[in-house]
Amino acid sequence: MKSIRARLLVISAICLSIVVASGFLTFASFEQFSQLNSDLAQSYDLVDAMIAYKYKSLSGNTSQKTDKWIQNWRVRAKKLQPEFRADAVKAVLKNPSTKNLRFLSRSENEYRSYLHPLIDYFSRRAKFFGSLTVASTLFFSFGLLFYVLLYLFAPLRDLSKRMEEFVHNRYSYEFAVPEPNEIGELQSAFDRMAQQVLGQIEELKSLDKAKSDFLSIASHELRTPLTSIKGSLALLNSGIMGKITESAQNLMTIALDETDRLIRLINELLDLAKIEARQFPLHPAWISSHDLISNTFQRLSGFCQTAQVRLEHADTDGYELYVDSDRIQQVLTNLLSNAVKYSPKGQAVTVKIVCDAEPGELTVEVHDKGRGIAPEDQALIFEKFRQASSPQNPLVKGTGLGLAIAKTLVEQHGGTIGVRSRPGDGSTFYFTVPKWRRTANAQLRAVV
Amino acid sequence: MNILLCEDDPNIATIARLALEHVGHHQVTWVADGNAAKSNAMTGQFDVILLDEMMPHKSGADVCNEIRQLGQPTAPIIFLSANPQTARVEEFRPMTVGYIAKPFDPLQLCSQIENILSSAVNNKAG
Numbered sequence A: 001m002k003s004i005r006a007r008l009l010v011i012s013a014i015c016l017s018i019v020v021a022s023g024f025l026t027f028a029s030f031e032q033f034s035q036l037n038s039d040l041a042q043s044y045d046l047v048d049a050m051i052a053y054k055y056k057s058l059s060g061n062t063s064q065k066t067d068k069w070i071q072n073w074r075v076r077a078k079k080l081q082p083e084f085r086a087d088a089v090k091a092v093l094k095n096p097s098t099k100n101l102r103f104l105s106r107s108e109n110e111y112r113s114y115l116h117p118l119i120d121y122f123s124r125r126a127k128f129f130g131s132l133t134v135a136s137t138l139f140f141s142f143g144l145l146f147y148v149l150l151y152l153f154a155p156l157r158d159l160s161k162r163m164e165e166f167v168h169n170r171y172s173y174e175f176a177v178p179e180p181n182e183i184g185e186l187q188s189a190f191d192r193m194a195q196q197v198l199g200q201i202e203e204l205k206s207l208d209k210a211k212s213d214f215l216s217i218a219s220h221e222l223r224t225p226l227t228s229i230k231g232s233l234a235l236l237n238s239g240i241m242g243k244i245t246e247s248a249q250n251l252m253t254i255a256l257d258e259t260d261r262l263i264r265l266i267n268e269l270l271d272l273a274k275i276e277a278r279q280f281p282l283h284p285a286w287i288s289s290h291d292l293i294s295n296t297f298q299r300l301s302g303f304c305q306t307a308q309v310r311l312e313h314a315d316t317d318g319y320e321l322y323v324d325s326d327r328i329q330q331v332l333t334n335l336l337s338n339a340v341k342y343s344p345k346g347q348a349v350t351v352k353i354v355c356d357a358e359p360g361e362l363t364v365e366v367h368d369k370g371r372g373i374a375p376e377d378q379a380l381i382f383e384k385f386r387q388a389s390s391p392q393n394p395l396v397k398g399t400g401l402g403l404a405i406a407k408t409l410v411e412q413h414g415g416t417i418g419v420r421s422r423p424g425d426g427s428t429f430y431f432t433v434p435k436w437r438r439t440a441n442a443q444l445r446a447v448v
Numbered sequence B: 001m002n003i004l005l006c007e008d009d010p011n012i013a014t015i016a017r018l019a020l021e022h023v024g025h026h027q028v029t030w031v032a033d034g035n036a037a038k039s040n041a042m043t044g045q046f047d048v049i050l051l052d053e054m055m056p057h058k059s060g061a062d063v064c065n066e067i068r069q070l071g072q073p074t075a076p077i078i079f080l081s082a083n084p085q086t087a088r089v090e091e092f093r094p095m096t097v098g099y100i101a102k103p104f105d106p107l108q109l110c111s112q113i114e115n116i117l118s119s120a121v122n123n124k125a126g
């Protein structure tokens, strides 16, 4: 009988029966006591009534009412115990002489002296069982409370402590052997669950390790031959190794361009895989918006010259962002290079910072006057390898990964990325930065 | 400049060597493994060391580590890395003056090296 339910049931049954039994005894004793008491009172009444009757009949004052009274007493006298009392009463009723009365009062006195010790006894008994009931009730309720505290709450608290430890990664396998009851079952169920979870975590960790090993081997194995191909082509194409014919040079340029494209694709794929595998831990720090944007502009200056597109910025000074500056520069570069790529010659691409659109968040916008993006494509282009339909005359052939990378990086920073555009009317790509402050008063505006 | 090139892949080594010799007109000594890289680096006859990150027997990082333990100053070390964002490069960043990512453009190689060296000098001065 180890289960807490059974134990509680048995204990409460015992307690309850003891309490009920002593309660019943108390009640019975009290009943007896009050019965004896009323007998005592009746005996006094009886003597008083008979004396009164004697004086009434002496004064000759009898009536119909008196007859009824006599009748009544006759009936009551029949029930009197012991029998000699009934006889005494009957004698008085028949002839209320002094002798008969004296006899009655003597017999009643005797009867009373028999009652007194009985009354004492039952009053003591009622008191005893009454206090026994109270005491046992108190004792058992405290006992139950103690049992519940000891056998229910203590193990429960223990278990919740262990769960807390599990959540905080401090779970140990060294647990006590669980008691063979419900709490023990709960405890061992939890332990089994914890072990299973930990086992799965281990498995995931090793999978993760395999993935990152694969990534680093793949990077190395893909980039090594590409280094040789690109290097050979570039050296040949430059003419340093000796003159080559014009058509050979054309072919070499094609090969070189495509190699560059392949390299970009591999770089972006690996970047994306690493970002998704969370292998790029962020190194966030406060950086001024001005530095961030001018550095990115500098990186893109060559590209913009070839495309004949200007880069401009508006309202971008006066903020500091808490970001990993390399990563956010990569986001900006991807957005800006798209904007430049899809802008007509001679147009400008504008970067803007908006901070009151949504309270708490700072939004960086990249606006171009290009061909815009159809509404049905606006969500798709953030996915891997998705490009908007009808790409007209792209300056550089894309791989369709730029926006997917930007999205992952922005989300890693806790922000969101999106686009507003009408076909033919340019597009505005934007992303939000959750943690930022104004430079002027260096006041922290929003912290996530 | 006198350059020590430590690179296990002979194709890449050839290209880097041609580029350094023909574009920048530098003198290049090529070694193909970590041990040779270490002993050559300690001779002190080079102006700059290009060290491949992944080499058989001894990686570029190991070479750096061993040189550091000996406490002997060497010429500035530049990592050649196909995996420039991995933790190892970060770890050895204080020992090196910079890194060049593979695949590199051979025509830009010399100017890249010069940029890294001059910014390292600036950093030291500043």
Ligand SMILES: Nc1ncnc2c1ncn2[C@@H]1O[C@H](COP(=O)(O)OP(=O)(O)OP(=O)(O)O)[C@@H](O)[C@H]1O
Binding pocket: A268, A334, A338, A339, A340, A342, A368, A370, A371, A372, A373, A381, A386, A387, A388, A389, A391, A397, A398, A399, A400, A401, A402, A403, A404, A427
């Ligand atoms: N500013 C823009 N204006 C019009 N279309 C755009 C703009 N930016 C992106 N797009 C569309 O979204 C698609 C996806 O862009 P994404 O940057 O992901 O790839 P990509 O530019 O084609 O290649 P890369 O990976 O080299 O950047 C583009 O192919 C283009 O169709």
Ligand SMILES: [Mg+2]
Binding pocket: A334, A337, A338, A398, A401, A402, A403
């Ligand atoms: Mg793009």
